[in-house]
Amino acid sequence: MNKSESKYFNTALRMDEALIALLEEKDLEYITVKEICRRAGVNRSTFYLHYETIADLTDEAMDMIDRRFESYFPRREEEITDGIASRERKELVLVTREYLLPYLRFIRDNKKVYRAAFRAPGSVQAARRYGNLRQRIIGPVLERFGVPAAHRPYYMVYYVEGIAAIVKEWLRRDCEDDVEMVAGIIEACVRPREGFCEK
Template identity: 25%
Template sequence: MMKESPKVMETKERIKDAFFELYKDQKIEKISIKEITDKAQLNRGTFYVYYKDIYDLLDQAEDEIIQELLAKLKGTIGLLLFQDHDNFSIKPALQLFIKHSKYLKILLGSNGDPNFTHKLKSIVIQSVKEMIEASPHAKKKNLDYIMEYVSSAQLGLLSYWLRKDMELDIDEFEVIMKRINLNGPLSYLRSED
């Protein structure tokens, strides 16, 4: 894939920002391309250079976020599953959530795309399952149930953190996620600190 020029990237970002600003407050069916281009201070033709319609814009924005998250998660998950648990960090993945927080808050919010959550979970589950199934050491019994539980819990906790405007700093949130992931929620609740 050819790298986009800075001007193209800036134009697409303006369109995406305008769309998400509108999407924050209204359902996608109510948003017009004219509203997006007016807000982005571009003409309708410019929109159509990059997108077929509003749903194409949404799909491209979602896919961009998912692919970037997936790239970071693969390294993190590999370390978590097969290496020293004390020396792994989920901070790179959390930093991506922060980077995309203005979009993720909307996508995971009340007006957001219900398919986004499903798409994100499905892609993450499939990637993690491939890693686990390739490992001779990982337990594979009831893997579908475990993956559903873990992915729902992770996405739920990350969504909650976003809804709370990331009131916990990244280091504190990382500690909570790591402890819950490694020891389970009941152990975390019983811990002294």
């Protein structure tokens, strides 16, 4: 990457970060180009050199978040999705510490983005992003377990929304509780074990 490409990239990154910070304060439809530019320390012509609309910047910022998210996981998504058809059913439980801990660490390290996502899911295209998770991972796993196609949307919404509710409460508490503790709570809710409540 040459010097001008590096400068272009760094300017775009500042605008991504500015948008993310503003999303924590207000809904996307109320954010202006002027506010993004002021927060990023650039002028309007620089914004329009990079993007045609705020929606273009939003797409780029969310793609950046997705790339950061993937870097937290020990295994790539392809390794997970490619093996669904051939793995034993007992290996297809995705709510395990292997997946929960990186997921929760990422949320803790990117609290602003997740607060914005819960405040205005449409602005960060949460439905599209969770739709990909449902189609590529959860759907095939449910199929392997013989869950009828008509029932799968209900299982999926329960799975995604249940975990999201726990994460939302954790964010409300500013992620003060330990990642291990929150992972344990999610595991217990999704796969309760005997004697969990016994003392």
